[in-house]
Amino acid sequence: MANKGAIRESLNDRVFMFLIYALLTVFFLVVLYPLVYIFSSSFSSPQAVLSGRVWLWPVEPTLMGYQAVFKNPQIGIGFANSVFYAFFGTFINVTLTVMLGYALSVKGFYGRQAIMGMLVFTLLFSGGLIPTYLVVKGLGILNTRWAMLLPGALAVWQVIITRTFFQATIPNELREAAEIDGCRDVGFMARVAFPLAKPIIAVLFLMYAVGNWNAYFDALIYLKSPNLFPLQIILRNILVINSVDPTMMINVNEMAAREGLKNLLKYSLIVVSSGPVLILYPFIQKYFVKGMMIGSLKG
Amino acid sequence: MVLKKMKRHWQLYFVVLIPMLYVIIFKYVPMYGALIAFKDYHVVQGILGSPWAGLKHFEYFFNSPNFWPIFNNTLGISLYALAVGFPVPIALALALNEVRQGAFKRLVQMVTYAPYFISTVIMVSIVLLFLDPHVGIVNMLIQALGYQPINFMGTAGFFKTIYVLSDVWQNAGYAAIIYIAALAGINTDLYEAARVDGASRFQKMLHVDLPGIMPVAVVMLILSVGGIMNVGFEKIYLMQNQLNVVSSEVIATYVYKEGLLGANFSFSAAVGLFNSVINVILLVTVNQVARRYSENSLW
Numbered sequence: 001m002a003n004k005g006a007i008r009e010s011l012n013d014r015v016f017m018f019l020i021y022a023l024l025t026v027f028f029l030v031v032l033y034p035l036v037y038i039f040s041s042s043f044s045s046p047q048a049v050l051s052g053r054v055w056l057w058p059v060e061p062t063l064m065g066y067q068a069v070f071k072n073p074q075i076g077i078g079f080a081n082s083v084f085y086a087f088f089g090t091f092i093n094v095t096l097t098v099m100l101g102y103a104l105s106v107k108g109f110y111g112r113q114a115i116m117g118m119l120v121f122t123l124l125f126s127g128g129l130i131p132t133y134l135v136v137k138g139l140g141i142l143n144t145r146w147a148m149l150l151p152g153a154l155a156v157w158q159v160i161i162t163r164t165f166f167q168a169t170i171p172n173e174l175r176e177a178a179e180i181d182g183c184r185d186v187g188f189m190a191r192v193a194f195p196l197a198k199p200i201i202a203v204l205f206l207m208y209a210v211g212n213w214n215a216y217f218d219a220l221i222y223l224k225s226p227n228l229f230p231l232q233i234i235l236r237n238i239l240v241i242n243s244v245d246p247t248m249m250i251n252v253n254e255m256a257a258r259e260g261l262k263n264l265l266k267y268s269l270i271v272v273s274s275g276p277v278l279i280l281y282p283f284i285q286k287y288f289v290k291g292m293m294i295g296s297l298k299g
Numbered sequence: 300m301v302l303k304k305m306k307r308h309w310q311l312y313f314v315v316l317i318p319m320l321y322v323i324i325f326k327y328v329p330m331y332g333a334l335i336a337f338k339d340y341h342v343v344q345g346i347l348g349s350p351w352a353g354l355k356h357f358e359y360f361f362n363s364p365n366f367w368p369i370f371n372n373t374l375g376i377s378l379y380a381l382a383v384g385f386p387v388p389i390a391l392a393l394a395l396n397e398v399r400q401g402a403f404k405r406l407v408q409m410v411t412y413a414p415y416f417i418s419t420v421i422m423v424s425i426v427l428l429f430l431d432p433h434v435g436i437v438n439m440l441i442q443a444l445g446y447q448p449i450n451f452m453g454t455a456g457f458f459k460t461i462y463v464l465s466d467v468w469q470n471a472g473y474a475a476i477i478y479i480a481a482l483a484g485i486n487t488d489l490y491e492a493a494r495v496d497g498a499s500r501f502q503k504m505l506h507v508d509l510p511g512i513m514p515v516a517v518v519m520l521i522l523s524v525g526g527i528m529n530v531g532f533e534k535i536y537l538m539q540n541q542l543n544v545v546s547s548e549v550i551a552t553y554v555y556k557e558g559l560l561g562a563n564f565s566f567s568a569a570v571g572l573f574n575s576v577i578n579v580i581l582l583v584t585v586n587q588v589a590r591r592y593s594e595n596s597l598w
Contacts (some may be wrong), residue, residue, distance in 0.1 A: 013500045020397045027391065028407045031414060031468060034425060037436060052439035100318035104309045115315065118322065124525075125579050127329025129551075130558040130572030132347075135328050137567075153321045155409055183311040215420030217533050222557055232420045239424035240537050263434055270428075277416045278579040285412055289476050 003190040014184070035238055042066070042267035046260030065268030068261060075269070077227060085148045093208040094201060096154045101200075102193055106185070107172050119156045129221075134209035136222055147222035148230070158204055165200040166193065194298065203287045210277060227237025235273055239266055310501065325507045336569035346571040349565075365553065373549040373574075376535070378566060380463045383558075385523060387471045392478030397500065407460035411472025423537040427452060427464050444484035453542040462538060466531070471558055478512050517589050525582030528574050 003009060040058045041049045048059035104112050125131075132151065141147045170193055178188045194201075215233035223229060242262070305312075333347070336356060338349040360366055391411070398404045414422075429435050430451040438448040451457050493503045532551035539547045550570060558567025581589065 012501065016500045017397065020394045023390075024394050024398065024403075024407050027471075028410055031411050031472065034429065034468075035410075035413070038425065038428075050434050052434075052436070052443070096318040096321060099314050099494060103315045106311060108304075109308045109311050110301070111312075115319065118319075118327075122322065124582060125330070125575055126326070126335040127331070128568060128575060129554050130568040131329035131332030131335065132325065133559065134332055135325060135563070139324075149322075151325055153325070154318055154350075156322075159318075164349050185308055185314070189314070214416075215330060216418070216420050221555075222376060229434075229550040232418055235418075235420045235424070236537065240420065240427065252308060263428075266428055268422065274417050274421050278413060279412060281416050282409055285409070288412075288473075289480075 010276055034200075038267055041264070042271045044264070046264040049264055049283070050260050064261065065264040066272070067264040069272050071269045072265075074229075074234050074237075075227070075231070075272075078229055078231035081227075081229060082213060082231040084145070086209055089149050089152070089212040090205060090209045092149055092153050093155070093158075093212070094204045097162055097204055098194070098197060098201065098206075101159045102166050102189055102197075104159070104163040105166035105170070106175065113230050119159060133221060139206055140223055141157075143224045143228065145228060148218060148228075151218060151222070152212075155211075158207065162200055162204065166197070169196055199290065205289055206284050206287050211239070214278065231273060235269065238269060309320045311370055316470060325585045333568055333572050333575075335565050335570045338565055340565040340568075352565065356566045357573065359566065361571065367549075368545065369548050369550055369553050371552075372546060373528060373530055375546075376459050376462060376549060377443045377530045379459050380466055380530070381523050381527070383463050384470065384474075385520060386469055387467050388474035389478055389512065391471055392475040392482060392512070394476065395479060397504070397510060398435050408472070411475070413472070414469040415473035417469065419531075420537065422465060422469055423534060425565075426461060426538065430461070450542075452538070452540060455543045455546040458538070458543045458546045462535065466534075479516040481512040482508060513593070517593055520587055521582070521585050524585040525578065527581055 010147070036056065037054070040056060041054050041219050042065050043058035043061050044054045045060035045062050046064065053059045100115075103109060106112065112170060136142055136147055136151055139146075139150075141150060171226055174192065175188060178192065183191070214231070214232065219228075219230050219233045220236075223233070333348065335502070337352060337354070338346070339347045339352045339355075340346070344350075388430055395404060395407065398407075417425075429437050432438055432448050432453070433448045437451070442448055449457075451461060489507045489511070490503060493507050498506065528550065530549050530551065532555070535549055536546055536552050536555065539552060551574070554567050554571045554574070557563045557570065561567075
């Protein structure tokens with residue numbers, strides 16, 4: 001890549017590079033600005049946000065929005081539920097994915113083509129929402145915590161990534177040598193394959209954990225009791241359902257006082273609920289990039 | 300013979316047992332359950348016991364006044380999202396590839412990936428907050444410039460554009476990763492040859508970079524086209540309200556409302572099945588076309 005830039009750049013190239021930098025800067029600002037605005041608004045006073053005086057930095061800094069967030073009991077329950085679902089859900093996800101992914105990477109495993117075919121077919125075709133709902137209902141796990149853990153216990157795409165990883169890192173000769181020494185599959189998995197699989201386990205863990213934390217759809221269709229709701233459903237009730245009020249184009253001043261705190265709470269809530277992932281994200285992004293690379297090896 | 304082959308890795312059958320049980324119960328049983336699309340499903344009689352209805356539900360759907368608007372919305376949103384969402388990550392990756400390794404590049408990458416980690420609920424909340432007719436920043440800006448505020452979410456005509464642009468904002472950075480990886484894998488001899496031939500930076504981008512990422516781009520395109528009928532239900536459902544429903548009702552939201560909220564299981568399953576079948580046809584067709592006109596295809 002180093003030899004790409006010529007020693008003397010022509011005028012043509014310099015204009016080109018200027019355009020490249022301009023384009024990237026614009027894109028960068030377009031992505032960054034909403035994030036900055038939300039962050040700054042969440043620390044401003046309700047009046048400042050409502051009257052549009054917040055543009056870049058917090059105006060009349062307060063923690064009122066955050067106090068309102070932490071006073072809301074629903075949010076606490078939702079947060080605890082989400083931690084539960086994300087933790088146990090991810091544990092189930094990673095365990096099943098690694099087991100299946102490993103088995104499918106073993107060359108002499110009779111039937112692995114058939115299993116692979118079965119998995120790929122589910123990517124092409126699905127029974128649909130209603131039949132899946134009826135299965136969950138039939139199992140009697142509707143409106144229980146299991147409904148949040150079992151229906152999404154495994155993602156086929158991640159199994160394929162995992163299989164590709166094992167195929168690339170564990171040479172068949174190693175397995176055959178172990179076999180000759182009398183080491184059976186489960187022993188080999190536990191003693192050789194899994195210790196080597198730490199990078200892929202980290203990738204899977206993060207992908208599933210972020211997915212579980214952000215999911216709301218399964219909760220929407222399978223859960224009825226508010227005490228089981230994950231954070232995302234609570235967020236939807238506060239942020240989306242309350243705010244869809246497109247018919248209200250009435251006097252702004254009249255609404256302002258009442259709406260002020262409600263509006264501010266939304267910004268603070270967005271920061272509280274996305275903050276943890278976004279703060280961790282610079283440290284974990286390389287795992288996501290890695291996951292995407294492994295996935296693309298055998299798209 | 301078969302038994303002997305199976306014996307070699309017999310332990311692996313126990314390893315795949317639980318993951319495959321999951322796949323069968325939550326993926327294959329619903330496919331069987333999709334049979335209710337051809338029946339008049341009653342909870343008491345179950346899938347087998349319910350009387351056959353032939354193609355009644357399909358005919359009802361095709362003849363209903365909802366059919367064409369929903370079908371056009373599904374296709375329209377998808378194609379719009381594809382037309383904008385497919386080239387932007389490629390452009391971003393090509394531009395980033397021109398920039399030297401350094402703080403600027405790292406910063407742009409880090410910030411543009413970040414929105415990917417925001418949940419759908421939060422993403423929609425941000426859109427609603429920003430576009431709010433009286434307290435949203437976009438309308439404050441419009442008013443500051445001396446125009447009347449616009450009720451974006453309450454105007455059907457804006458729905459698709461809001462959906463697509465917010466999607467690009469959230470996903471373009473992350474989607475660029477795969478192309479950046481492909482660009483890094485291009486043989487450096489090609490750049491050397493282009494330099495010897497006196498190619499400008501733009502020419503190198505056009506004749507080396509772009510062909511270099513073509514295989515990946517084709518695969519991504521096939522996958523996107525294969526998912527055309529599966530437009531993001533989760534996001535559309537959250538963005539939907541009574542005023543924009545004419546342009547935001549898609550097959551998936553219709554299935555959800557008819558099936559789970561309206562309890563028309565058989566009808567809704569039929570609509571869902573129609574959707575799945577179109578998807579398979581699309582995927583197979585695009586893959587076939589890709590195989591004929593380039594060397595790249597999924598299978």
